[in-house]
Amino acid sequence: MLLIGMYMVSCTTNEEITLNETKDQDLLSTVENNYVVFLKESPTSNLRKSQFTYLERQELMNLDANSFASEYQLPKLNVGNIYGGVLNGFSIKIHDEKTLDQISNDPRVLRVIKDQIVTLAKPSTNNVSTFSTQTTPWGISRVNGGISYSGNNVAYVMDTGIDLDHPDLNVNESIGFNAFRFGRDGRSLDDFNSHGTHVAGTIAAINNQIGVIGVAAGATVVPVKVLNSRGSGSYSGIIAGIDFVGANGRSGDVANLSLGGGGYTPLDDAVEQAAQSSGVKFILAAGNESQNANNVSPARANGPNVYTISASDINDNFASFSNYGSPVDWCAPGVNILSTVPGGRYASYNGTSMAAPHAAGVYLLGAARASGSVNNDPDGNPDPIISR
Numbered sequence: 001m002l003l004i005g006m007y008m009v010s011c012t013t014n015e016e017i018t019l020n021e022t023k024d025q026d027l028l029s030t031v032e033n034n035y036v037v038f039l040k041e042s043p044t045s046n047l048r049k050s051q052f053t054y055l056e057r058q059e060l061m062n063l064d065a066n067s068f069a070s071e072y073q074l075p076k077l078n079v080g081n082i083y084g085g086v087l088n089g090f091s092i093k094i095h096d097e098k099t100l101d102q103i104s105n106d107p108r109v110l111r112v113i114k115d116q117i118v119t120l121a122k123p124s125t126n127n128v129s130t131f132s133t134q135t136t137p138w139g140i141s142r143v144n145g146g147i148s149y150s151g152n153n154v155a156y157v158m159d160t161g162i163d164l165d166h167p168d169l170n171v172n173e174s175i176g177f178n179a180f181r182f183g184r185d186g187r188s189l190d191d192f193n194s195h196g197t198h199v200a201g202t203i204a205a206i207n208n209q210i211g212v213i214g215v216a217a218g219a220t221v222v223p224v225k226v227l228n229s230r231g232s233g234s235y236s237g238i239i240a241g242i243d244f245v246g247a248n249g250r251s252g253d254v255a256n257l258s259l260g261g262g263g264y265t266p267l268d269d270a271v272e273q274a275a276q277s278s279g280v281k282f283i284l285a286a287g288n289e290s291q292n293a294n295n296v297s298p299a300r301a302n303g304p305n306v307y308t309i310s311a312s313d314i315n316d317n318f319a320s321f322s323n324y325g326s327p328v329d330w331c332a333p334g335v336n337i338l339s340t341v342p343g344g345r346y347a348s349y350n351g352t353s354m355a356a357p358h359a360a361g362v363y364l365l366g367a368a369r370a371s372g373s374v375n376n377d378p379d380g381n382p383d384p385i386i387s388r
Helices: 021-031 043-051 054-071 097-104 138-142 183-187 195-204 235-248 265-278 352-365
Strands: 002-004 007-012 034-039 079-083 089-093 109-114 117-121 154-159 220-225 232-234 254-257 281-285 306-312 328-333 337-341 345-349 369-373 384-387
Touching (some): 021 232, 021 235, 034 097, 034 235, 034 265, 043 054, 054 079, 054 089, 054 235, 138 352, 154 352, 195 254, 195 337, 195 345, 195 352, 220 235, 232 235, 235 265, 254 352, 265 306, 281 352, 306 352, 328 352, 328 384
Parallel strands (some): 281 306, 306 328
Antiparallel strands (some): 002 007, 007 117, 034 089, 034 109, 079 089, 117 232, 369 384
């Protein structure tokens, strides 16, 4: 179990779910007997990803997935998420071990892994009414942020959605993505939790004389809803969101992933491939279990345009909860971070979930630089503190 942004994050199998079963029946149904299937690249897949729009790629991949299912006498309805943007695969329900073994050993298949649920247990918060004046959170000052953004790039917030009506945020839902198909989360990209809105505010809260100011103030934030109102999602849905960003984002955009769980190779692979092929900078929370980030996905992902972020406090001391180790690229403020929450309100949270969006804002503004190093890094190799 991991602490992500003061949120407990766990990877849970169906057998382990007890008390929350009635609350997440849609997700339970989604992951039950569900598997993520990555196919090996082929001339056909390379052609699909180079010459068609995202929607066309999805349609072509869907045809391939349905054909694959038919070969194994599986109903087309068993096919779930389609990964045709920059990835090559799909999720599918497989009910018997014999078929699972056959698919796993199919020469076209790169990897098959069981789907899982990711859950954020929401902490208590100190909500604050709308400010009559604007304040600059300490973390924004520490990374030399609070700069009014004048560029054309966007920040994809892969999270619980974003409050679409918050007066301190510039949200573009028209280019967003929703991994859910049912319930109110399936009908809207609005944030019914608070986590995604808090992340978005640190990246880009508007310089408008109210509330707070973000690192890249006023930049457009795009909701990519992969976690629902209870802070729950599936790995298959998160990978679908990554595939969407990889296909639709462009160089100069950033994608913030303040989420994670135990090691899950398909998630790592998806981040690395999407970041490399699109030029989008993927910013990953290191996680909050006070352990080596090599045990955490996607924090352990590595490669071009992939950055993992640990957390520090106002005195540049390493946060006691933060993960550490070789996957970490930068440290950023993550303790007592004031930012936006739904309903036009504000709250302070702790966690690497709060550190990562500081880095996302810096990269949205341009190049990053080191501004000193964090104190007391557990791995003995102090992480540089990111700044613009």
